[in-house]
Amino acid sequence: SQTIHQWPATLVQPVGSPLSLECTVEGTSNPNLYWYRQAAGRGLQLLFYSVGIGQISSEVPQNLSASRPQDRQFILSSKKLLLSDSGFYLCAWSAGLAGGIQETQYFGPGTRLLVL
Amino acid sequence: AQSVTQLDSHVSVSEGTPVLLRCNYSSSYSPSLFWYVQHPNKGLQLLLKYTSAATLVKGINGFEAEFKKSETSFHLTKPSAHMSDAAEYFCVVSDPGSARQLTFGSGTQLTVLP
Numbered sequence: 179s180q181t182i183h184q185w186p187a188t189l190v191q192p193v194g195s196p197l198s199l200e201c202t203v204e205g206t207s208n209p210n211l212y213w214y215r216q217a218a219g220r221g222l223q224l225l226f227y228s229v230g231i232g233q234i235s236s237e238v239p240q241n242l243s244a245s246r247p248q249d250r251q252f253i254l255s256s257k258k259l260l261l262s263d264s265g266f267y268l269c270a271w272s273a274g275l276a277g278g279i280q281e282t283q284y285f286g287p288g289t290r291l292l293v294l
Numbered sequence: 295a296q297s298v299t300q301l302d303s304h305v306s307v308s309e310g311t312p313v314l315l316r317c318n319y320s321s322s323y324s325p326s327l328f329w330y331v332q333h334p335n336k337g338l339q340l341l342l343k344y345t346s347a348a349t350l351v352k353g354i355n356g357f358e359a360e361f362k363k364s365e366t367s368f369h370l371t372k373p374s375a376h377m378s379d380a381a382e383y384f385c386v387v388s389d390p391g392s393a394r395q396l397t398f399g400s401g402t403q404l405t406v407l408p
Binding site for chain 2: 184221222224227266268270282283284285286288290
C-alpha cells in the first residue's frame with residue numbers, strides 16, 4: 179500500500195530565515211505530487227504540483243519554491259520566510275490521469291509552520 | 295471554470311442524530327466530486343468520491359453522498375452521528391478539463407454534541 183510522509187511535523191522559524199519541508203511517498207512510482215497551504219480559518223490553496231522529476235508548476239507567485247530531486251520526493255523551500263508564510267502545509271500525491279479522469283489525491287499528515 | 299460552495303460553515307448535531315453537510319458545484323464538464331475529512335492538526339482523509347458511476351456513493355465510517363446533476367449538488371449524509379465525526383469536512387470538485395487541479399470548498403466544521 180502507498181504511504182506519504184511529511185517532516186517536520188511542526189516548525190517555528192523567525193522571519194527572514196530559510197525553509198525546507200520534505201515530502202516522500204512510498205509504494206508507488208511516478209506519482210503526481212502537490213504542495214498545498216492551509217491558512218488559519220481558510221481553505222486549501224494549491225502552491226505547486228509536479229508530474230515528474232524536475233518538472234514543477236507554480237500556481238501562486240510567492241517567495242516559496244519547490245523541487246523534485248527524486249521520483250517520490252518533493253521539497254518546499256524558501257530563502258527568506260515572511261510572517262504570511264505561517265500555515266499548515268500539506269503534501270499530496272495522485273496516480274495521475276487515467277482515461278481523462280482526475281485521480282484521487284491522497285494527503286500527508288501536514289507540517290504546521292509558525293513564522294515569528 | 296469550476297467552483298464549489300459549501301452552504302454551511304458550521305453544523306452542530308447531537309450524537310445519534312442524522313448529519314447533512316451541503317455542497318453545490320459548478321463545472322463545465324462532467325466532474326469528479328470528493329468529500330474529505332480533516333481532524334485537528336491532521337491531513338485530509340478521503341471519505342468518498344464520485345466519478346460518473348452510481349449517483350449514490352458510499353464511503354467510509356457510514357457516510358454517503360448523492361450526486362444530483364439537476365441540482366448540481368453533492369450533499370454528504372450520515373444516519374447517526376458519532377462523537378468521533380467531529381471534524382472539518384471539505385467538498386472538492388475535479389474538472390477533467392483542468393487536468394491536475396482540485397477545487398476545494400471552504401469547509402464545514404461539524405460539531406457533535408453529547
